[in-house]
Amino acid sequence: MAAQPEDKRKKSLKVLDLPESAGPAMARIAFRKLAFGCHPDLHGGDPAKARQLRELAEAHRIVSESPVSGPPPGHLWTSPPEPVRGRDLHYRLRLNFIQAALGGEVLLRYGRQIACPACKSGKKSDCLECRGTGRVQAGTTPRIRVPSGIEEGEILRLRELGEEGLSGGRAGDLHLLVSIRSHPALKRRGLDIYSEAKLSGSRLREGGSIEVLTIGGERQIHLPPHTFSGKTFQLKGAGIVRRAGDFTERGDHFVRVEAIRNEAEIRDAYLSSGRAVSAAAKGR
Ligand SMILES: [Zn+2]
The missing domain is CATH 2.60.260.20 (Urease metallochaperone UreE, N-terminal domain)
Structure with a gap:
């Protein structure tokens, strides 16, 4: 009389040294581990080792194909937990x-x-x-x-x-x-920065140096006498610096000077930031 499938499974589990809850994955791991120790290539074709290897292969096949029986009560056996990637x-x-x-x-x-x-x-x-x-x-x-x-x-x-x-x-x-967040005095387009300097009419006529707020701090620019309102000055390289590998791109800062025309503009000039503005409003 042929052995019952359950008996075959039990015997095979013993051969592979596995618990009753073992499934195909554990059977494969156990087989590889044990087969390595009796591979005929490593033992000069030893017939005993070859027979043992055939037994292991048969046990591996039986455990892989048989349904997994649950663990007996009071005996919990868990496989090592799978790594779980954290969420983004x-x-x-x-x-x-x-x-x-x-x-x-x-x-x-x-x-x-x-x-x-x-x-x-x-x-x-x-x-x-x-x-x-x-x-x-x-x-x-x-x-x-x-x-x-x-x-x-x-x-x-x-x-x-x-x-x-x-x-x-x-x-x-x-x-x-x-x-x-936007800036009260500075605007940006690509790597270039834009700002305005509000100055009194007399200041524009006389010329002289004014302070300009740039992203790197305050910079002085020299105003020639009789500068007209609306003229734009360029501070080369005072814009945004962007590096991509060995390549460096440099933006410029453009400051547009504007004459203050009336009382309301003088008040606005006080409220906006930049020393050039307040210096002009004080009539310095
Ligand atoms: Zn915990």
């Missing part, structure tokens, strides 16, 4: 005008899911920290580098600053949608 996070990054123009380091502050430090993401159902989910929410404050001249609506992708993975899985990425 999406946040908005608000930069002021100068930060976006100059670039540089920015300190971020946001919340993300990390592997539970209490149970080391063992997903213990009685863990009070994570309630068995294996993850907890935590604040993080990484420093990131923003490239100079970043534009409104650009997306910065930062590898592995998203949610932490579990069981050795890679962390997700952080995606930042850039929005840039």
